[in-house]
Amino acid sequence: MVLSKRLTYWYLHNKRDLPWRKTHEPYHIWLSEIMLQQTRIEQGLPYYYKFIEAYPSVFDLAKAPADDVLKLWQGLGYYSRARNLHETAKFVAFELNGVFPDSFKGLLKLKGVGDYTASAIASICYDEPVAVVDGNVYRVLARIFGIDTPINSTAGIKEFKKLAQELLDKKDPATFNQAIMEFGALHCKPQNPKCGTCPFNDKCLALKNDRIKELPVKLKKTKVKKRFFNYLVFNIDDEKTILEQRTGKGIWNGLYQFPLIESNALIDEADLMKMEDFQASISNLKIELSLFNEDPVIHKLSHQHLFTRFWVVNSNEDIENSIQLQRVQDYPVPVLIENFLNDYLPDAYK
DNA sequence: AAAGCGGGGAG
């Protein structure tokens, strides 16, 4: 039997009941696909529900303030996705009269939509025969066909896309694409794949050659960089503080945080007082410093470990641009800040 | 071609 037939048979009997599988509306499919980029379904699911409730149509999303969108995205990570999501919503709503492009080529032009996402939307919404290649597809194909070309090499990306496109059921690309991904997620898993009950265990080259654990091949892991964050949590008359919005190309672009002093190592109060950035932050204020956490919080990102200390800067003099402490939770903040706030803010403020 | 971008779950 051809691969696509076995795959779709497996899919029909094993697929999960997911909300975006009840619709072919481009807005909902697009929203789910952006959210699920590099994100597990279990993690993205609650966000999907939140977004379709807050923004039932692309027009609602387009009209929303950027900070509201980021706030709703808070905790999901890769925040450029949220910024691109909003940009694309505005483009579709205001430039395309709310109608999404109806082809792979057209979809590919949208911000935040790459080869995978354009293929997913085009196949699911418009039955266009374009194969998706996500992490699941790489794994399933690498194993069944015993391919050891690195999946994140230029050659690998080309090779796997070509193979997936050949295998694709051109008559029902929507089902095939979702089937191969679901199969990778539930059956041909990274660890402990269920080879014993696999519909392909008669032909899988990786199983035959005992290479399940080697495939797929992925090029080198990046090394983690250590950074040292000192947040200045201003406490003005026990009612106000300062937040700043992150800008630029680094982590958490667009999110808010307390004034940050970054150092090259863990520092004490005396070191902090000597730093120019710190002196500039407090200007001529009369302050009293207290360290909130002696043991730094180690916030782990994919490529960085952030050793973080929160310094409470008490003062009775007001500062320009200060905001009410209660208002802090209205701003989109990194999980690192959110966790701190849950420890720091009295219950009355939450 | 390589680097950068989050947070969380599984083993």
Added chain:
DNA sequence: CTCCCAGCTTT
């Protein structure tokens, strides 16, 4: 601890 997740963009 390591690996990886319905990847994309920038350099």
